[in-house]
Amino acid sequence: MVTAVKITPTLASPASKPQSLDTAMPYETRTALHLKGLVPSAVENFAAQDARAYEQLKNKGSDLEKYIFLSWLRNTNLNLFYRLVLSHLKEIAPIIYTPTVGQACQEFSHIYPFLAPPSAVDGLYIPLSEVDSIDEIIENYRASIPAGCVPETTVITDGSRILGLGDLGMNGMGIPVGKLQLYVAAAGLDPTRCLPIVLDFGTDNAKYLEDPLYLGIRQKRPADEEFYAATEKVLNGLTAAFPGIFIQFEDFNTPHAFGLLEKWRHRTLCFNDDIQGTGSVILAGFISAIKLAGIPAQDQRILFVGAGSAGVGVAKQLVDYLVIEHNIPEEQAKAMFWFVDSRGIITANRGDTLADHKVYFAREDNGSTQCKDLGEALEYVKPTALIGLSTIYKAFSEKILTRMNEINRQARPIIFPLSNPQTKAECTFEEAMRFTDNRVLFASGTAFPSYTIPGTNDTRVPGQGNNMYVFPPIGLGAKLVRPTKITDSMIFAVSKALSNTLSDEEIARGELYPRIERIRETSAQVAAAFIHQAVREGTAQDQHWIDLVQANPAQSATSETPDGTYSQAILDEVKSAMWTPAESAQQLFPTTKL
Numbered sequence: 001m002v003t004a005v006k007i008t009p010t011l012a013s014p015a016s017k018p019q020s021l022d023t024a025m026p027y028e029t030r031t032a033l034h035l036k037g038l039v040p041s042a043v044e045n046f047a048a049q050d051a052r053a054y055e056q057l058k059n060k061g062s063d064l065e066k067y068i069f070l071s072w073l074r075n076t077n078l079n080l081f082y083r084l085v086l087s088h089l090k091e092i093a094p095i096i097y098t099p100t101v102g103q104a105c106q107e108f109s110h111i112y113p114f115l116a117p118p119s120a121v122d123g124l125y126i127p128l129s130e131v132d133s134i135d136e137i138i139e140n141y142r143a144s145i146p147a148g149c150v151p152e153t154t155v156i157t158d159g160s161r162i163l164g165l166g167d168l169g170m171n172g173m174g175i176p177v178g179k180l181q182l183y184v185a186a187a188g189l190d191p192t193r194c195l196p197i198v199l200d201f202g203t204d205n206a207k208y209l210e211d212p213l214y215l216g217i218r219q220k221r222p223a224d225e226e227f228y229a230a231t232e233k234v235l236n237g238l239t240a241a242f243p244g245i246f247i248q249f250e251d252f253n254t255p256h257a258f259g260l261l262e263k264w265r266h267r268t269l270c271f272n273d274d275i276q277g278t279g280s281v282i283l284a285g286f287i288s289a290i291k292l293a294g295i296p297a298q299d300q301r302i303l304f305v306g307a308g309s310a311g312v313g314v315a316k317q318l319v320d321y322l323v324i325e326h327n328i329p330e331e332q333a334k335a336m337f338w339f340v341d342s343r344g345i346i347t348a349n350r351g352d353t354l355a356d357h358k359v360y361f362a363r364e365d366n367g368s369t370q371c372k373d374l375g376e377a378l379e380y381v382k383p384t385a386l387i388g389l390s391t392i393y394k395a396f397s398e399k400i401l402t403r404m405n406e407i408n409r410q411a412r413p414i415i416f417p418l419s420n421p422q423t424k425a426e427c428t429f430e431e432a433m434r435f436t437d438n439r440v441l442f443a444s445g446t447a448f449p450s451y452t453i454p455g456t457n458d459t460r461v462p463g464q465g466n467n468m469y470v471f472p473p474i475g476l477g478a479k480l481v482r483p484t485k486i487t488d489s490m491i492f493a494v495s496k497a498l499s500n501t502l503s504d505e506e507i508a509r510g511e512l513y514p515r516i517e518r519i520r521e522t523s524a525q526v527a528a529a530f531i532h533q534a535v536r537e538g539t540a541q542d543q544h545w546i547d548l549v550q551a552n553p554a555q556s557a558t559s560e561t562p563d564g565t566y567s568q569a570i571l572d573e574v575k576s577a578m579w580t581p582a583e584s585a586q587q588l589f590p591t592t593k594l
């Protein structure tokens with residue numbers, strides 16, 4: 001029998017329970033909870049609290065300081081934190097998420113707060129040496145959370161490929177924390193039931209191993225056999241303790257990202273955000289881009305720069321789309337893709353042993369031609385679309401962008417610099433606009449500022465091709481309909497649904513993704529389509545939603561291919577299932593319950 005000390009964590013404490021020393025707490029509550037005299041005497045409304053929190057945020061000198069402030073606020077007053085995030089999402093998302101979260105991870109061990117109850121537990125840190133004690137670790141966690149707050153969504157990393165920043169070891173914990181904040185903000189997951197996990201399996205990053213303040217275990221990463229055996233123990237423990245938990249694998253190095261997905265995708269409810277989430281979100285943007293490009297889908301020539309989990313994940317999703325939606329035979333669709341990696345165009349006869357995930361797209365029609373870099377590849381392929389998932393900052397130089405513009409005189413060039421954070425982005429929005437005579441169809445992984453075409457009042461908004469548009473609704477849909485697994489067709493339906501969310505105004509302005517301010521609305525639509533698809537293909541397990549979908553079929557219920565449609569009834573119910581922060585002090589501190 002495992003014993004554990006009972007503490008009250010803030011991340012895991014229900015937002016409906018009184019939080020300590022909240023200035024909005026009514027006198028009756030203060031009296032009943034023996035807090036009289038321990039809080040400043042003014043009893044504030046939320047508007048005043050929000051104004052103070054926003055003022056404090058604005059007064060921070062740097063984005064990292066803002067990140068630290070927001071982390072503190074989340075641990076101190078969950079309800080206020082999410083009110084602030086939701087009312088300033090466009091401004092705050094780049095701080096709690098990409099790009100600032102990247103810097104926060106790099107500094108994680110240095111900025112780690114000295115947590116004490118009630119904000120003591122902010123996730124699970126599982127060292128390699130303790131995987132045999134996983135049940136005890138989980139029991140400790142369970143004992144630390146209020147009853148009823150059993151986790152239903154988890155994001156797990158081992159920190160081995162954080163954004164494009166490489167191996168950050170245990171410091172990668174910032175990513176699961178950041179992703180789960182987006183689950184809550186963008187799709188209304190219950191924050192008290194979200195569990196960030198870092199597998200602290202060592203690091204090959206010499207800088208951290210030598211850093212006296214590094215908080216992870218100080219050893220190199222294990223070999224594959226030990227890695228998979230250890231993750232197996234953790235995932236078995238987790239799924240046994242929390243049956244049906246939705247698992248998002250995040251920022252594992254590419255071989256392990258593919259390896260874990262293959263091992264687990266048919267065994268439990270999981271998905272890999274970098275492979276499937278990125279594939280799904282970029283397909284959505286691509287569907288919109290080819291409608292505007294001026295040449296038909298089957299004539300696209302797509303050049304990928306970077307052939308890791310993200311590049312290959314996106315390309316496979318695009319192949320599926322061309323096959324399913326445009327009736328192009330798979331071999332022909334595959335032949336529309338070329339990949340450049342650090343050694344040039346990937347060909348079957350390049351003379352090196354290709355990693356497994358690169359083999360499918362290796363060209364066999366190149367004869368003796370080998371292109372050693374992007375410049376050569378551009379002349380050889382003459383692409384209509386250039387997709388960057390390479391982690392190489394400024395890989396899309398002025399020369400490359402200018403050439404893309406020249407090659408695509410008859411149609412608009414599609415240029416997606418998708419690497420994160422902005423210090424790894426292949427180019428900026430401004431550069432892509434300037435060097436293509438403002439003709440580019442653009443999406444980037446990290447948000448870039450709008451660009452006003454010089455000498456005009458014409459301001460263009462860049463699309464953010466980031467998986468944040470899809471993992472939150474996938475998680476919400478999964479929580480509600482409880483599918484046995486996440487299938488390719490469910491991911492496909494998500495892409496279609498996301499591409500359908502664009503407003504007439506966004507389409508008219510040539511935008512490829514909905515504005516982030518609308519993300520709650522678009523998440524609900526995407527989650528509704530996900531739910532319909534899960535019911536349609538028989539993976540759904542929740543009888544309530546199965547009945548509801550059957551009583552309210554989507555417009556396309558008879559269509560063979562997932563098309564991302566949904567019924568109004570499901571959309572309405574999804575919206576009402578979303579968690580929102582309490583709207584008034586009365587709701588947060590109901591005196592009747594004292």
Ligand SMILES: NC(=O)c1ccc[n+]([C@@H]2O[C@H](COP(=O)([O-])OP(=O)(O)OC[C@H]3O[C@@H](n4cnc5c(N)ncnc54)[C@H](O)[C@@H]3O)[C@@H](O)[C@H]2O)c1
Pocket residue numbers: 161162163164165253254273274278281305306307308309310311340341342343389390391392418419420421424444445446465466467468
């Ligand atoms: N926008 C999004 O939503 C999103 C989602 C997932 C990943 N990403 C980003 O994609 C990037 C790659 O992630 P990954 O998991 O595929 O990583 P990875 O390290 O496995 O892949 C990087 C690829 O780039 C290639 N490369 C390295 N140097 C190159 C060069 N000079 N020229 C051409 N190619 C080169 C490598 O050979 C490798 O194939 C990261 O920056 C990550 O943040 C973005």
Ligand SMILES: O=C(O)C[C@H](O)C(=O)O
Pocket residue numbers: 098162163164251273274419420445466467
């Ligand atoms: O985290 C992000 O912003 C997107 C993506 O998952 C990445 O790894 O870059």
Ligand SMILES: [Mg+2]
Pocket residue numbers: 163250251273274
């Ligand atoms: Mg990622």
